[in-house]
Amino acid sequence: xxxxxxxxxxxxxxxxxxxxxxxxxxxxxxxxxxxxxxxxxxxxxxxxxxxxxxxxxxxxxxxxxxxxxxxxxxxxxxxxxxxxxxxxxxxxxxxxxxxxxxxxxxxxxxxxxxxxxxxxxxxxxxxxxxxxxxxxxxxxxxxxxxxxxxxxxxxxxxxxxxxxxxxxxxxxxxxxxxxxxxxxxxxxxxxxxxxxxxxxxxxxxxxxxxxxxxxxxxxxxxxxxxxxxxxxxxxxxxxxxxxxxxxxxxxxxxxxxxxxxxxxxxxxxxxxxxxxxxxxxxxxxxxxxxxxxxxxxxxxxxxxxxxxxxxxxxxxxxxxxxxxxxxxxxxxxxxxxxxxxxxxxxxxxxxxxxxxxxxxxxxxxxxxxxxxxxxxxxxxxxxxxxxxxxxxxxxxxxxxxxxxxxxxxxxxxxxxxxxxxxxxxxxxxxxxxxxxxxxxxxxxxxxxxxxxxxxxxxxxxxxxxxxxxxxxxxxxxxxxxxxxxxxxxxxxxxxxxxxxxxxxxxxxxxxxxxxxxxxxxxxxxxxxxxxxxxxxxxxxxxxxxxxxxxxxxxxxxxxxxxxxxxxxxxxxxxxxxxxxxxxxxxxxxxxxxxxxxxxxxxxxxxxxxxxxxxxxxxxxxxxxxxxxxxxxxxxxxxxxxxxxxxxxxxxxxxxxxxxxxxxxxxxxxxxxxxxxxxxxxxxxxxxxxxxxxxxxxxxxxxxxxxxxxxxxxxxxxxxxxxxxxxxxxxxxxxxxxxxxxxxxxxxxxxxxxxxxxx
Amino acid sequence: xxxxxxxxxxxxxxxxxxxxxxxxxxxxxxxxxxxxxxxxxxxxxxxxxxxxxxxxxxxxxxxxxxxxxxxxxxxxxxxxxxxxxxxxxxxxxxxxxxxxxxxxxxxxxxxxxxxxxxxxxxxxxxxxxxxxxxxxxxxxxxxxxxxxxxxxxxxxxxxxxxx
Numbered sequence: 001x002x003x004x005x006x007x008x009x010x011x012x013x014x015x016x017x018x019x020x021x022x023x024x025x026x027x028x029x030x031x032x033x034x035x036x037x038x039x040x041x042x043x044x045x046x047x048x049x050x051x052x053x054x055x056x057x058x059x060x061x062x063x064x065x066x067x068x069x070x071x072x073x074x075x076x077x078x079x080x081x082x083x084x085x086x087x088x089x090x091x092x093x094x095x096x097x098x099x100x101x102x103x104x105x106x107x108x109x110x111x112x113x114x115x116x117x118x119x120x121x122x123x124x125x126x127x128x129x130x131x132x133x134x135x136x137x138x139x140x141x142x143x144x145x146x147x148x149x150x151x152x153x154x155x156x157x158x159x160x161x162x163x164x165x166x167x168x169x170x171x172x173x174x175x176x177x178x179x180x181x182x183x184x185x186x187x188x189x190x191x192x193x194x195x196x197x198x199x200x201x202x203x204x205x206x207x208x209x210x211x212x213x214x215x216x217x218x219x220x221x222x223x224x225x226x227x228x229x230x231x232x233x234x235x236x237x238x239x240x241x242x243x244x245x246x247x248x249x250x251x252x253x254x255x256x257x258x259x260x261x262x263x264x265x266x267x268x269x270x271x272x273x274x275x276x277x278x279x280x281x282x283x284x285x286x287x288x289x290x291x292x293x294x295x296x297x298x299x300x301x302x303x304x305x306x307x308x309x310x311x312x313x314x315x316x317x318x319x320x321x322x323x324x325x326x327x328x329x330x331x332x333x334x335x336x337x338x339x340x341x342x343x344x345x346x347x348x349x350x351x352x353x354x355x356x357x358x359x360x361x362x363x364x365x366x367x368x369x370x371x372x373x374x375x376x377x378x379x380x381x382x383x384x385x386x387x388x389x390x391x392x393x394x395x396x397x398x399x400x401x402x403x404x405x406x407x408x409x410x411x412x413x414x415x416x417x418x419x420x421x422x423x424x425x426x427x428x429x430x431x432x433x434x435x436x437x438x439x440x441x442x443x444x445x446x447x448x449x450x451x452x453x454x455x456x457x458x459x460x461x462x463x464x465x466x467x468x469x470x471x472x473x474x475x476x477x478x479x480x481x482x483x484x485x486x487x488x489x490x491x492x493x494x495x496x497x498x499x500x501x502x503x504x505x506x507x508x509x510x511x512x513x514x515x516x517x518x519x520x521x522x523x524x525x526x527x528x529x530x531x532x533x534x535x536x537x538x539x540x541x542x543x544x545x546x547x548x549x550x551x552x553x554x555x556x557x558x559x560x561x562x563x564x565x566x567x568x569x570x571x572x573x574x575x576x577x578x579x580x581x582x583x584x585x586x587x588x589x590x591x592x593x594x595x596x597x598x599x600x601x602x603x604x605x606x607x608x609x610x611x612x613x614x615x616x617x618x619x620x621x622x623x624x625x626x627x628x629x630x631x632x633x634x635x636x637x638x639x640x641x642x643x644x645x646x647x648x649x650x651x652x653x654x655x656x657x658x659x660x661x662x663x664x665x666x667x668x669x670x671x672x673x674x675x676x677x678x679x680x681x682x683x684x685x686x687x688x689x690x691x692x693x694x695x696x697x698x699x700x701x702x703x704x705x706x707x708x709x710x711x712x713x714x715x716x717x718x719x720x721x722x723x724x725x726x727x728x729x730x731x732x733x734x735x736x737x738x739x740x741x742x743x744x745x746x747x748x749x750x751x752x753x754x755x756x757x758x
Numbered sequence: 759x760x761x762x763x764x765x766x767x768x769x770x771x772x773x774x775x776x777x778x779x780x781x782x783x784x785x786x787x788x789x790x791x792x793x794x795x796x797x798x799x800x801x802x803x804x805x806x807x808x809x810x811x812x813x814x815x816x817x818x819x820x821x822x823x824x825x826x827x828x829x830x831x832x833x834x835x836x837x838x839x840x841x842x843x844x845x846x847x848x849x850x851x852x853x854x855x856x857x858x859x860x861x862x863x864x865x866x867x868x869x870x871x872x873x874x875x876x877x878x879x880x881x882x883x884x885x886x887x888x889x890x891x892x893x894x895x896x897x898x899x900x901x902x903x904x905x906x907x908x909x910x911x912x913x914x915x916x917x918x919x920x921x
Contacts (some may be wrong), residue, residue: 076852213855215790299773407855671891
């Protein structure tokens with residue numbers, strides 16, 4: 001959510017084993033994690049006293065272990081490998097001797113909001129400096145030990161070598177002395193030249209994989225604290241609703257149930273407040289679930305109880321058919337439309353979506369008078385500190401947040417409502433409490449990706465060139481989750497593939513229409529790029545067909561000459577994912593290169609030549625999160641049945657710090673995009689979600705997964721986003737392929753409303 | 759009630775209808791077996807009962823009393839089951855949450871069908887969801903494990919071919 005601040009860390013800490021243990025607080029504290037948690041790694045950052053003026057990203061142990069803090073949350077993107085491998089490379093540490101330690105929530109790290117495909121692009125330079133700083137201090141320690149000029153000392157492969165004499169010392173041997181060296185300032189640091197990289201740009205194996213395949217990896221749901229209670233919460237089914245009546249007598253009789261507690265809620269805007277609910281607390285999860293089933297309760301009525309997702313989408317489609325609020329204007333789109341030789345219109349829609357992380361959210365809390373400790377699968381531990389602190393009436397820094405591994409995040413776990421629940425319940429019961437969300441809870445009480453509708457109109461001149469382009473969108477803004485009155489898509493949501501639409505059309509206009517919120521709206525992997533790219537990439541394909549052109553040639557012409565452009569216009573200021581346009585311009589040359597390579601994966605000739613085989617290819621290219629991604633999809637459509645045969649991804653993500661994790665993110669994005677395009681649909685009736693589990697909110701299964709490939713374009717541009725940008729072009733590439741294969745144009749997602757899935 | 763898990767006998771104090779999943783996770787603190795849906799729809803809780811892959815979230819403990827339960831923690835002593843090695847080689851996991859279930863399903867399946875076709879793999883693994891989208895690598899890893907350990911299933915099953 002547009003957090004721009006990044007605290008560039010300038011210092012670095014090197015601490016001895018003894019000091020490390022002391023700082024880690026390993027001997028103190030009344031809380032001991034269960035012995036069944038061998039994968040648990042102590043987070044030791046907050047044990048550091050402020051007056052040491054050190055920043056702990058790196059420490060070296062006398063046994064040669066280099067501990068590197070990962071301050072960002074691991075949710076499958078590989079960040080616990082990606083950032084530490086950058087540090088290790090710069091400091092000449094050997095990867096086999098690196099231990100990755102998860103950082104606690106602590107603002108001294110800078111932003112920990114693991115969201116927006118930001119971790120590498122925001123911290124690549126910082127991590128390099130951390131590594132270079134550590135290397136410099138080790139070299140200086142060696143120089144001091146040998147009484148030689150530091151220029152004669154060189155760190156290489158976990159040792160410092162004295163070049164003239166050939167003698168050397170291990171990092172471990174130098175650790176104590178290195179910790180006493182002056183922390184070098186940024187300006188004096190010498191970063192490695194790219195040709196000397198050992199790990200950056202290499203497929204370093206994922207740090208946590210061995211733990212993940214042996215059951216040792218610890219996720220939020222796995223936390224075990226002595227004496228803890230487990231809570232399951234029945235929540236208000238409709239936004240704004242509050243508990244009216246409660247009869248908990250039967251629930252309290254269930255063996256194992258210890259307490260039933262109310263959580264106040266029904267607050268609007270919903271922010272990250274817990275929903276109104278009743279928690280059943282028990283000594284095991286089964287008992288708490290049984291107790292919850294035995295609750296008898298009723299909820300108050302709210303205006304949102306009229307909300308019906310199907311009719312809402314129809315309303316949005318109606319609204320986008322009429323003139324809206326103008327956001328950007330180039331030339332005179334309306335006049336050019338009137339003068340056009342041929343006009344085309346299309347309206348698209350997409351439903352609400354849920355994150356459905358494989359791990360339902362979970363948090364464990366121990367609240368005390370003067371502080372609270374949290375163990376949870378969260379994308380933003382500092383946000384947890386702030387919101388739990390507010391809920392408990394404590395300053396944020398009194399909230400200690402241990403970040404576990406996340407069993408998927410996709411944006412859901414950056415909303416700490418579930419952590420606030422755990423903290424409040426711990427305060428009420430005086431015991432550690434783990435809140436366990438079930439799959440039904442997860443589907444019923446998400447922060448949903450917004451339902452949407454978009455209208456497009458294009459005018460073609462007599463040569464088939466696009467002379468005018470109008471686009472208008474409506475969806476409830478994420479802003480409604482945070483502030484009252486939000487009833488149009490916000491500029492930050494138009495930044496995501498709508499107002500930055502890259503086509504060089506003289507007369508073009510971008511508008512929004514009204515859409516109010518009736519549920520908690522949140523960001524989901526690639527956010528409004530999902531519906532924005534679906535509309536833009538679908539309509540461009542429709543216009544290409546209407547013009548009788550090959551989609552590749554048509555798109556190349558539509559994108560126009562190589563250029564770097566600023567989508568800002570008038571009052572609309574393009575945020576560019578929080579980055580400068582100097583460093584990360586909107587670069588049509590890169591988009592076009594991705595387009596050419598994507599088209600080369602496909603056979604688009606059948607598209608231009610008519611269709612009869614029942615098989616067809618579709619392509620879509622899209623820039624998001626500062627990266628450029630193209631998807632080529634081949635489908636077969638026969639007798640109303642759809643089969644996805646192949647899917648190929650081409651991406652330009654700038655420097656790929658870990659190409660294997662870039663590839664896996666793109667594979668994952670294709671599967672995520674397939675799920676949402678083919679079958680993703682959250683339905684709301686009378687204000688409540690009517691889906692409940694994977695039988696009615698299905699995800700793609702292995703037998704539905706097509707053969708895939710990923711091509712990463714070699715680049716020396718700065719590393720850009722990876723986790724999200726693969727998703728947006730997937731849906732339009734599929735619907736474009738369906739059109740090529742069958743002549744059927746699907747404009748309303750999901751696809752299984754129109755075709756049976758093979 | 760007595761449960762035998764990973765070769766060890768445990769006395770548990772539980773309602774006989776408690777699903778095995780919660781007995782493993784809450785009572786024995788074997789948290790490698792995951793809670794994903796509670797309804798047999800995602801496979802994250804897959805364990806073995808006498809060698810057969812079962813969904814622990816739907817299996818009451820009374821149904822497996824007397825059987826040999828194997829969880830991901832007990833699949834191999836050193837994390838070196840051919841599938842675990844193949845998973846590491848192909849760098850399969852992303853978030854990792856579903857992977858124990860994936861591996862347990864695949865392990866039971868490969869015992870029965872040591873040389874599976876692509877269609878066999880699809881069918882066997884169709885009950886295990888992965889939201890991160892590791893399916894292509896899961897397939898590759900299973901094929902690799904099968905190819906690098908031919909006949910392992912035959913030995914264990916006394917040469918019986920069960921495709």
